[in-house]
Amino acid sequence: MHTDTTILHGYPMLDPVTGAASISKCQTSTFHQNDFPKAGQYTYTRFSNPTIHAAELAVMALEKAKYGIAYSSGMGAISATLLTLKSGDHIVLGKDIYGGTFQLIHDLMNNFGITYTQIDETDTEAWEKAIQENTKMFYLETPSNPLLKITDLQAVCQIAQKHHIISVCDNTFMTPLVQSPFELGCDVVIHSATKFLGGHSDIVMGIALTNDEKIAQNLEKNKRILGSCPGIEESWLLLRGIKTLAVRMEKACHNAQFLAENLQALDKVKQVYYPGLPTHDGFDINQKQAKNGGAVLSFELENAQQVEQLFHNVTIPIVAVSLGGVESILSYPWSMSHACMPESDRIKAGVTPTLIRLSCGIENPEDLLHDIKDSLM
Ligand SMILES: Cc1ncc(COP(=O)(O)O)c(C=O)c1O
Incomplete structure (x- = not known):
């Protein structure tokens, strides 16, 4: 299936109960548990909700990812991803990076003993040279924000794999239609869905995707703990935006x-x-x-x-x-x-x-x- 068809048919796009051509807005915070004490698929909207999940399935289909966890913003997705690290860990990242991401790493992660090295993202060797014993993550944007610098994704992800480092790519600028970081060896792909995925400057939302079960579990856990789940209206608008x-x-x-x-x-x-x-x-x-x-x-x-x-x-x-x-x-x-x-x-x-x-x-x-x-x- 070509991506322009996947966008409309590559994930459940009809309401499963009524067959409506648009997924319903499940505007609820909680769910009655029919099989108590066994928990049902949905228990509490901070954990998951059918409308939010439908939006996750749509982006997963586009990025061809096994797991996708939606957040209240792109920064929510980035925070949850970076907070999978532990005190004493080290991150390598490019010099030209979204200001909010830089602030999170520089101002906040530093407080918790997570250090970083910024390198010239266009220099593939610089990524490898910056690796320390405690380096656990490569964080990259290509093209970067705002100077559109290009990192060789495949080469840098190969270096990451060789050193058992998790590679994370913020694919907001390109969208899955223009660039597929998973095909180039990336471990985690992030989107500010506020931007092209939503496409109409009317939502703030984010998503992190991966094919690794352990990483997915941590991303899900962090969303629940941090309370950074997206809204129902936003998830519905994202589903609508993706269609075009x-x-x-x-x-x-x-x-x-x-x-x-x-x-x-x-x-x-x-x-x-x-x-x-x-x-x-x-x-x-x-x-x-x-x-x-x-x-x-x-x-x-x-x-x-x-x-x-x-x-x-x-x-x-x-x-x-x-x-x-x-x-x-x-x-x-x-x-x-x-x-x-x-x-x-x-x-x-x-x-x-x-x-x-x-x-x-x-x-x-x-x-x-x-x-x-x-x-x-
Ligand atoms: C490349 C990139 N990543 C992440 C973000 C953060 O997204 P949000 O504003 O949805 O939190 C932005 C915001 O401009 C961005 O440009």
Whole structure:
């Protein structure tokens, strides 16, 4: 079955009781236990719920994963995953990473005796060199946020396997339609379902997936203990959003490629970061491991005045935190997604005050380009 069919038919998409074309919202916190003292399939919504489970099955089908555990946000999924580690463990991660993930590792995990080393994620050897006796996890994003740096997933996962290290990939930017980290040897795949999976900027939700039973048990246990289960409405909206993921991603990725190619021709744009451009560092690796460059790009303007001008004048993209909506979203990593990183770390990572991130929606690409061009005039 091709993925665009899996998206609609590769998991239970009819309501099992009524046959309704949409899974019902099971709006309950608890479940009557018919066979007391034997527990039924569902006992309490913080543990599981039919609507939440239906959403988990949908993403599991797309990522071809045996286990999928949904959370109240992408950060919920990331926290539950990182908290499978123990005091004394060590993580290796890239320098260019979502600010919230960095903050969690730097500010919180450190308090519990979990240390980390940040490396240049594009340098495969650097992953191996950073391994210590107590390294238990490689945490990666490819493309990374916000500079779209590319890690050779297969090579890095092989290193992880060789050293019995768990490899975790945040696949939010690519979605299972563009990149399949499990096929490249990854142990855990994470999504902020808030973004492309939901696709309409109307939910906050996350999911962690794996094919390893032991890891799945720990992820499930952490969700229950941390109380980070998603809402019923969000799970239902995710199910609905997923049905159009293939058409949305195709258009959004096409728009990103078009904009990246055209923005780099503008005088005021110093540099464009997009894995679909042959000039992008890591283009060949991305070609090998992903179907295209994705729907997110970043670009560098010349000065602060141009940045202000762009954000004030654009009329099509919304100016906002987040990405992955049907509407294009123009963000300013310096004060938005990466504001929680110390200034010196932002600069070190290349997150400068003139960097703009654009998540392409499904509008007409010419209109988007003209809007950005006109805004910079
Ligand atoms: C790559 C990536 N991972 C995780 C997250 C966190 O997701 P959420 O906001 O759903 O907690 C984000 C948020 O922007 C992100 O960009």
